[in-house]
Amino acid sequence: MPFRISRLAPAALLPATLMLSAIVGSFLACTSAGAGVTSSSEFRDYRVGGTTQASLVSYMKQNPFPGDEGPAFANIRQTFSLSLQTKEDGNLCRPSAVNVNIHFVITLPKAVNASVIAGNARASWYQFVGFARHHEETRRTIFLECGQAFVAKAMQLRSTSGCMALDAKIRGMFEAAKTACDRRQFAYGRADDPRVRYLSLFHRGATARR
Numbered sequence: 001m002p003f004r005i006s007r008l009a010p011a012a013l014l015p016a017t018l019m020l021s022a023i024v025g026s027f028l029a030c031t032s033a034g035a036g037v038t039s040s041s042e043f044r045d046y047r048v049g050g051t052t053q054a055s056l057v058s059y060m061k062q063n064p065f066p067g068d069e070g071p072a073f074a075n076i077r078q079t080f081s082l083s084l085q086t087k088e089d090g091n092l093c094r095p096s097a098v099n100v101n102i103h104f105v106i107t108l109p110k111a112v113n114a115s116v117i118a119g120n121a122r123a124s125w126y127q128f129v130g131f132a133r134h135h136e137e138t139r140r141t142i143f144l145e146c147g148q149a150f151v152a153k154a155m156q157l158r159s160t161s162g163c164m165a166l167d168a169k170i171r172g173m174f175e176a177a178k179t180a181c182d183r184r185q186f187a188y189g190r191a192d193d194p195r196v197r198y199l200s201l202f203h204r205g206a207t208a209r210r
Contacts (some may be wrong), residue, residue, distance in 0.1 A: 146181035
């Protein structure tokens with residue numbers, strides 16, 4: 001999900017910390033024995049040219065990142081996988097393990113000439129980077145919360161129609177959960193994306209001389 005240009009942000013911003021190389025981490029949230037959500041995150045750079053507020057903004061508008069929802073300043077892409085085990089328990093079939101893995105690729109803006117950006121332009125740039133990072137990491141948190149909610153519900157299911165039927169039901173529920181999570185993502189984006197236009201980088205950069 002991108003940090004879209006068409007929804008060009010003020011809020012309390014996290015300190016701007018830009019990772020310069022791919023970093024893989026993991027997160028585990030277990031709801032019960034044999035159930036959980038794991039994730040890995042890979043950070044990539046959207047390389048931005050320019051040394052002034054105006055030229056940085058101009059570069060991003062003319063050369064945006066190809067995001068999942070269109071031209072973007074930052075982006076998150078996620079890949080889901082589901083592993084599922086069921087077992088007979090008397091006349092019932094129940095899940096013995098439901099595990100979801102989500103791999104995230106998060107792309108954040110990186111100024112190619114960061115070392116020569118000075119003064120207010122430098123402060124404004126890193127404020128923007130902090131905003132973009134917080135935006136995409138919030139999206140990641142939403143995906144993880146969706147995964148945790150799905151696993152908790154799936155582990156409560158039982159079937160008197162056999163384990164094949166239960167397996168199919170859980171997998172169908174997984175697809176529905178992803179669709180519902182997309183709706184939640186879109187709602188967050190609609191609310192948060194427009195806030196970027198109020199950051200000093202865009203406010204000053206849009207009017208400053210190049």
